[in-house]
Amino acid sequence: MSGRARGRSRGRSRGxxxxxxxxSRRPGEEQQRVQQVQQPTAAAPAPTPGGATSVxxxxxxxxxxxxxxxxxxxxxxxxxxxxxxxxxRVGTGDARQIGKRRAxxxxxxxxxxxxxxxxxxxxxxxxxxxxxNFFTFDCDDxxxxxxxxxxxxxxxxxxxMRAGLLFTHADLLGPTRVFDGMILYLPHRLPQExxxxxxxxxxxxxxxxxxxxxxxxxxxxxxxxxHLYNVIFKRILNLINMQQIGRNYxxxxxxxxxxxxxLRVVPGFITSILQYENKAMLCxxxxxxxxxxxxxxxMMYDIYNTNDRSGESFVDRCTxxxxxxxxxxRYNNKTYRVDDIDWDIHPDSTFARREGEISFKEYYxxxxxxxxxxxxxxxxxxxxxxxxxxxxRPEKILLVPELCILTGLSDDVRSxxxxxxxxxxxxxxxxEGRCNTLSGFMxxxxxxxxxxxxxxxxxxxxxxxxxxxxxxxxxxEVIYLASNAACNxxxxxxxxxxxxxxxxxxxxxxxxxxxxxxTRRDSGNANDLVNTLGRVGxxxxxxxxxxKQCELNDDRSSTFLDNLKRNVxxxxxxxxxxxxxxRKDRYDAIKKACCxxxxxxxxxxVARTLSKKQMLMSVATKIAIQLNCKLGGEVWRLxxxxxxxxxxxxxxxxxxSKKGRxxxxxxxxxxxxxxxxxxxxxxxxTAQELNDGLKICVKxxxxxxxxxxxxxxxxxxxxxxxxxxxxxxxxxxHEVPQVxxxxxxxxxxxxxxKIAVVVVKKRINSRFFAKAGRTFTNPxxxxxxxxxxxxxxxxxxxxxxxxxxxxxxxxxxxxVIFDTTGLKPDHMQRLTYKxxxxxxNWPGTIRVPAPCQYAHKLAFLVGQSIxxxxxxxxxxxxxxx
Numbered sequence: 001m002s003g004r005a006r007g008r009s010r011g012r013s014r015g016x017x018x019x020x021x022x023x024s025r026r027p028g029e030e031q032q033r034v035q036q037v038q039q040p041t042a043a044a045p046a047p048t049p050g051g052a053t054s055v056x057x058x059x060x061x062x063x064x065x066x067x068x069x070x071x072x073x074x075x076x077x078x079x080x081x082x083x084x085x086x087x088x089r090v091g092t093g094d095a096r097q098i099g100k101r102r103a104x105x106x107x108x109x110x111x112x113x114x115x116x117x118x119x120x121x122x123x124x125x126x127x128x129x130x131x132x133n134f135f136t137f138d139c140d141d142x143x144x145x146x147x148x149x150x151x152x153x154x155x156x157x158x159x160x161m162r163a164g165l166l167f168t169h170a171d172l173l174g175p176t177r178v179f180d181g182m183i184l185y186l187p188h189r190l191p192q193e194x195x196x197x198x199x200x201x202x203x204x205x206x207x208x209x210x211x212x213x214x215x216x217x218x219x220x221x222x223x224x225x226x227h228l229y230n231v232i233f234k235r236i237l238n239l240i241n242m243q244q245i246g247r248n249y250x251x252x253x254x255x256x257x258x259x260x261x262x263l264r265v266v267p268g269f270i271t272s273i274l275q276y277e278n279k280a281m282l283c284x285x286x287x288x289x290x291x292x293x294x295x296x297x298x299m300m301y302d303i304y305n306t307n308d309r310s311g312e313s314f315v316d317r318c319t320x321x322x323x324x325x326x327x328x329x330r331y332n333n334k335t336y337r338v339d340d341i342d343w344d345i346h347p348d349s350t351f352a353r354r355e356g357e358i359s360f361k362e363y364y365x366x367x368x369x370x371x372x373x374x375x376x377x378x379x380x381x382x383x384x385x386x387x388x389x390x391x392x393r394p395e396k397i398l399l400v401p402e403l404c405i406l407t408g409l410s411d412d413v414r415s416x417x418x419x420x421x422x423x424x425x426x427x428x429x430x431x432e433g434r435c436n437t438l439s440g441f442m443x444x445x446x447x448x449x450x451x452x453x454x455x456x457x458x459x460x461x462x463x464x465x466x467x468x469x470x471x472x473x474x475x476x477e478v479i480y481l482a483s484n485a486a487c488n489x490x491x492x493x494x495x496x497x498x499x500x501x502x503x504x505x506x507x508x509x510x511x512x513x514x515x516x517x518x519t520r521r522d523s524g525n526a527n528d529l530v531n532t533l534g535r536v537g538x539x540x541x542x543x544x545x546x547x548k549q550c551e552l553n554d555d556r557s558s559t560f561l562d563n564l565k566r567n568v569x570x571x572x573x574x575x576x577x578x579x580x581x582x583r584k585d586r587y588d589a590i591k592k593a594c595c596x597x598x599x600x601x602x603x604x605x606v607a608r609t610l611s612k613k614q615m616l617m618s619v620a621t622k623i624a625i626q627l628n629c630k631l632g633g634e635v636w637r638l639x640x641x642x643x644x645x646x647x648x649x650x651x652x653x654x655x656x657s658k659k660g661r662x663x664x665x666x667x668x669x670x671x672x673x674x675x676x677x678x679x680x681x682x683x684x685x686t687a688q689e690l691n692d693g694l695k696i697c698v699k700x701x702x703x704x705x706x707x708x709x710x711x712x713x714x715x716x717x718x719x720x721x722x723x724x725x726x727x728x729x730x731x732x733x734h735e736v737p738q739v740x741x742x743x744x745x746x747x748x749x750x751x752x753x754k755i756a757v758v759v760v761k762k763r764i765n766s767r768f769f770a771k772a773g774r775t776f777t778n779p780x781x782x783x784x785x786x787x788x789x790x791x792x793x794x795x796x797x798x799x800x801x802x803x804x805x806x807x808x809x810x811x812x813x814x815x816v817i818f819d820t821t822g823l824k825p826d827h828m829q830r831l832t833y834k835x836x837x838x839x840x841n842w843p844g845t846i847r848v849p850a851p852c853q854y855a856h857k858l859a860f861l862v863g864q865s866i867x868x869x870x871x872x873x874x875x876x877x878x879x880x881x
Contacts, residue, residue, distance in 0.1 A: 108223045110729045111793040112817035120795050121786050122826040125472035131776060133438055133767045134467040134789055135282040137229075137273075140459045145225050147216040148184040153209045165199040165208055172197065176457030178231055184212065185228055187458050226280060229273040232458060233282070239450045242268065245333050248287050256426055261419050262293045265426045269441060270765050277788050282462065285765040286437055288427045290409055291328055296401035297377055315343065327380065327404040331368040335407060336399060340381035347400055348375045360400060370403055377401050428807030431769045431776040435466060467788070471768065474782040474833050479636050482506055482541060487636070494781040494803040497843035500540075500635075501621065506675065507634040508541030511574060511627060515567050517550040517560060518578040525610040526578055532620035540621075542628060547576070555580045557589040564590070568598050574627060575602045582606050588865040595861075599871030601630035601879045625840065629878040634675040635840045642827075646705055646713035647674055647835060648698075649851025651721040652684075653859035657867045660685050665859030666694060667851045668701035670708050670876070674838060677854060678704045678876050681862050681869055694739060699746040704876065712747055714754065715821050717831065721760040721852045728759065728817070736818045757818040758832070760848050764813050766798060778809040781845050784829050785811070795819070797829055801836040801845045812847050841881050857881060 113120075156162050159181035166179060172195070178185040195212040218224045234244075242249040250268030257264050266289040273282050292299070303317050312320070322338050329336065347361040360379075364370040380399040389395055413419050429437070442464045445451050455461065479487035479496050487499035518526040530546060537544035550563045560577060568575060577590055587604055594602035603626060609619055625635055647669045655661040664682040669675075678701045682693025706712055718739065723731050736757050743753060768785060769776035779800045786797040795816040800809055814832055823831070835849030846853055858880045862870065870879070 109791055109793045110732055112728070112732050112815065113793055113795045114816065114819040116822070117795045117816075117819070117825070120790070120797070120825050122472065122784065122797075122824075122829050124826045124830065125474045125782070125784065128471045128473050128779065128783060129468065129771045130471045130779065130783075130785065131435065131466040131468050131769045131771055132785075132789060133283060133285050133434075133765070134276075135284065135442055135463045135465075136279060136467060137282060137460055137462045139220050139461070143187075143220045143459055144189075145218040145220075145222075145228060146186045146189050146214060147218065147224070148186065148190070149213045149215045150179070150182055150184050151211040151213070153211070154206075156208065161201070165201070166210060168199050169197050169210075174457075176454070178228060189217075190214070221275060221280060223275075226273060226275060229280065229460075230271075232454070232460070233271055233273060235454060236445055236451050237269075237271070239454065240444055240448055243333050245289055245328065246335050248289075250287070250289050257293055258422050258426075259293070261413075261422060263419070263423065264291050264293050265289075265423065266291065272765070275791075277790055277792050281467065281789070283765055283789075284438055284441065285767060286429060286434055289407065290423065290427075292406040294405070295330075296322065296327060296380065296404045296406060297374060299406065300377070300401060315341075322380065322406075325410070326407045327399065328407050329399060330403055330405060331364070331370050336380075336382040336397060336404075338380050338399075339383045341378050342381050342398065343378040345379045345398060346376050347372045347379075347402075360398070364400065364403065372400060372402055374402055380404060424806065430806075431778055431808050434767065434808050435769055435776045438466060439464065466769075468771070469785070469788045471779065471783050471785045473780055474784055474830060476782065477638050477834055477837050479638055479837065480506070481636055482508075491782060492780045492803060493844075494801075495844040496636075500625070500843055502539040504539065504541040505625070505628060505633060505635050506637050507632075509628055509631040509633040510543040510545075511537070511631065512543065512545045513571050514545075514547045514574040514576065515550060515564075515572055516547045516576045516578070517552060517563055517567075519552045519555050519580055522578045522580060522607045523551055525607055528613070528616060529578070529605070529610055529620060529623070532616050533624055536617065536621045536624050540624060540628070542624060542633075544624070544627075555586070557586045560586065560590055561593055564593055564598065568594075568600055572600050573631060575600055576627075577602065577604050578607055578610070579604055580607050584865075591861065591865045592868070595866050595870040595874065595879065596868050599873040601627075601874065601877060603627060603630065626881055629840045629881055632676070632877045634673075636838075637673045637675050638834060638837055640672065640674055640834065642715060642831065643672065644709070644711065644714040645672070645674070646670075646701070646716045647849070647851050648701070648716060648718045649721070649849060649853070649855040650694075650718065651852055651855040651859050653722075653856070653863040655683070655863045655867060663859045663863040664693065665855035665857070665862070666697040666701075667854040667858060668698070668705070669851065670701065670705045672709065674835070676708075676876070677851065677878065679854065679858050679878075679880070680872075680875060681858055683869070695742045695746070698739075698742055700875070702743075702746055712751060712753070715756075715823075716743060716753055717756045717758065717821065719758050719760050719832075719835070719849045719852045721762075721848060721856065723759050723761070728815075731759065732817050740818070754821040755818065756816060756821045756823065756828070758828075759815040759817055760852055761813040761815070762810075762847060764811070766811060766813070767808055768798070768800065768811060769808075778804060782833055783811075784833070786825065786829070795825075797825070799829065799832060799836075801833060802847055803844070810847070840878065854878065854880070 150162070150166060152162060152165070156165065162181050163179055166184070167173070167177075172190070173184075173186065174188065176187055190212065193214045197210050197212070199208050199210060200206065201208065216224075234249075237244075237249040241253070242251050244250075245266075245268070248268050248270050250266045252266060255264050255266040268287045268289060269284055270287045271282060271284045273280055294302075299321070300318055303321060304314055308317060319341060323340060325338050326335050327338055328334070347364075348359050350357045350359045361372045361375065364372060378401070380401055382397040382399060384393040384395055384397070409419075409423070442462060445462060446464050473491075476491040479489065479499070481487065481499070482504035485503065487496040489496040489499060516526055516530065526549065530549075533544045534546070548567060550567055552559050552563060564575060575594055579586060590602065590604060594600050603623065605623065610616060629635065649667045650664065652662045652664045655663050662684050664684060665679070666682065667677050667679045670678045680697035680700060682697060684693065702712060720731065720735075739757065740755055743755060744751060747753065766789060768779055768783065770779045770783075781801055781803050783800040784797055785799075789798070790796045796814060798811040798813055800811045802809065816828060819828075832849060835851065836845045836847070838850035839846045839853050840850075841853075841857075848856075861880045862868070
């Protein structure tokens with residue numbers, strides 16, 4: 001379940017009200033009584049663009065007991081909206097410790113490069129000229145950045161006033177500067193190390209002594225300079241009329257409306273300046289923000305006017321729709337998460353300011369020139385996290401639905417093929433178009449007069465052309481089926497699905513005792529599937545007998561579970577359920593029953609998948625392959641030169657049933673060809689180490705490997721997925737030593753195993769383009785990049801392992817953070833590429849090593865549907881596919 005879905009779930013438990021207790025009312029319906037808002041008992045902060053803070057709760061508790069009024073809740077008073085301008089901090093030391101930690105986190109990298117790796121460049125493969133979405137920039141040889149600490153006496157609380165007082169001395173400071181309220185950065189040195197100047201306040205003409213003291217001088221490659229470069233580039237984006245939404249910048253003038261779906265696609269850019277192998281460079285990629293055309297209030301009216309057969313009240317439907325979603329406030333382009341809906345506070349409610357009482361309606365008219373037309377609409381509630389409150393954010397922000405629009409795509413929209421197709425036509429950009437857009441973006445920066453003046457002041461120059469570099473295409477891997485028959489596929493397609501038709505699998509399993517469950521209306525689909533499986537099975541080496549058929553009278557979850565209990569025995573090999581729809585609660589119940597209560601491999605098929613009879617043979621072939629895997633069979637294999645090797649994939653997924661709990665999936669290979677796997681999962685809380693449950697998983701996997709091979713593995717390569725940028729130091733300093741210690745502890749001190757740990761990162765902004773004259777195309781699968789755009793502190797490389805038919809291919813980043821195997825860079829890259837061929841749910845290469853994808857599938861199944869540890873009886877089969 002997504003974070004948005006979790007929010008909806010929490011909202012339902014908070015805001016449920018039966019139709020009998022509370023009649024539905026439309027948004028804006030006139031109240032039966034005048035709503036009085038209590039005044040805050042503490043000093044109210046200044047007004048904010050986001051809305052208001054409140055002293056106490058949001059009013060959600062009032063509708064747990066079934067109030068008779070048509071609106072749930074008796075909301076407490078909001079404080080005044082508090083100004084939430086972007087607090088861009090570049091100071092260090094006592095000035096802003098938070099800003100310093102943020103700068104260090106983003107612009108310095110923990111050194112994870114193994115000591116024996118002196119040259120991380122590989123040599124195997126065919127050279128390939130590439131371009132990438134990186135741009136170099138230069139500065140003068142004598143370039144330096146000067147940091148000054150600024151004191152005000154008497155002390156001035158307002159950062160805006162401090163800047164105003166300081167900038168009256170522009171003749172001393174110059175026009176080019178960055179000031180965060182206490183720390184001043186200049187591209188030139190002031191005549192004195194300590195400078196004192198005086199300014200007067202406008203209100204009372206009070207003399208303020210300003211002391212400007214030099215504290216540091218930075219070279220162009222220091223982390224502090226990298227932080228400043230990014231601050232300057234944000235200024236540049238503002239100068240070319242781009243607007244910040246969240247972390248990225250977008251061009252609202254180029255927005256495209258998809259009117260038939262009420263969606264708007266806004267193009268923009270993701271940018272960052274970081275230090276790479278030889279120099280600092282700008283990485284820029286195209287981004288898109290998806291938002292609704294209509295407001296949240298419009299959507300509330302649509303919900304009210306739509307007949308709903310579920311029996312849910314209007315309040316419940318709104319809570320389900322909006323709680324957990326992200327909204328954009330149209331007056332300042334800021335995004336907020338909706339945590340609740342307060343039905344007792346409205347735009348005509350008032351709050352206290354220094355100047356006196358004012359209503360929300362008046363405030364938005366005066367502050368933003370926004371006219372609110374519906375005085376009785378409820379207010380959206382966004383709550384800050386505890387750490388955000390400590391940083392100064394209001395505990396509670398109230399938002400006006402009429403001024404908010406929904407961003408992103410909901411789960412039901414994502415499942416609509418026509419919507420996603422229309423959105424993709426604007427967001428999936430081919431390599432040629434992406435390169436032209438990026439070049440045009442840099443040309444705009446280098447030709448806009450205001451930008452040129454800003455860059456000249458800092459003595460910086462950005463390149464206009466994409467960085468060119470050399471990559472390599474690794475040799476094509478040979479895919480073997482039974483009897484060493486090789487698949488004849490093209491490397492650029494990375495797809496051998498045609499070679500599987502009518503071919504015998506490496507290891508096939510006979511399916512002689514199985515059960516199929518279906519509703520009465522799907523009996524025809526069930527018979528067609530059974531007959532087709534009987535035809536496609538024998539050529540693949542699978543003997544598929546006719547199953548025990550269970551025809552159900554209805555499609556309720558309880559009916560499916562009752563039939564499974566009656567018909568599944570210890571001898572049952574597999575259960576196949578044909579479901580009329582992809583309803584989540586029914587799927588979860590079946591999976592929980594088959595993975596925990598009555599452990600047996602299971603396969604769920606949605607009925608519409610079987611409705612196209614011309615596609616039934618292809619669908620049945622894919623289902624047969626999945627059934628073979630879930631029964632312990634192997635589909636294809638490839639050459640693995642390394643002997644006695646175990647590959648482990650680890651990934652995590654947040655459990656949707658319990659806040660703060662994650663599921664760790666661990667999948668280990670147990671045979672020499674890395675085609676059979678042993679899997680376990682472990683549960684952990686936010687502050688808990690993954691190693692707490694990993695020990696049992698690894699110990700059992702080593703035992704199974706020994707049973708299969710008569711010996712323990714000599715080398716273990718661990719691919720660790722699900723590690724964010726901020727988690728890398730913790731993984732390197734804490735998790736890796738624990739994992740290595742666990743492996744040695746499990747097998748004894750005399751077991752001298754060689755181990756490598758590779759962090760896998762999928763969410764990256766780097767893109768690579770194959771150059772063919774003046775045109776750009778996607779690189780072929782197997783393209784590896786290990787120079788120029790990698791990090792000097794890491795043993796890392798990029799790999800393009802899959803083929804895409806639309807848009808631009810996204811590479812995957814691999815970082816070897818621990819290594820005692822002695823594998824050369826070529827060997828590590830080749831092994832990683834081989835692992836992307838062994839995911840049996842897709843007859844082609846995938847973005848990550850197969851054990852990682854298996855671990856993700858396991859963690860996803862447990863975190864989404866089961867919420868308990870699956871039975872150990874299934875651990876040696878890929879039951880989670």
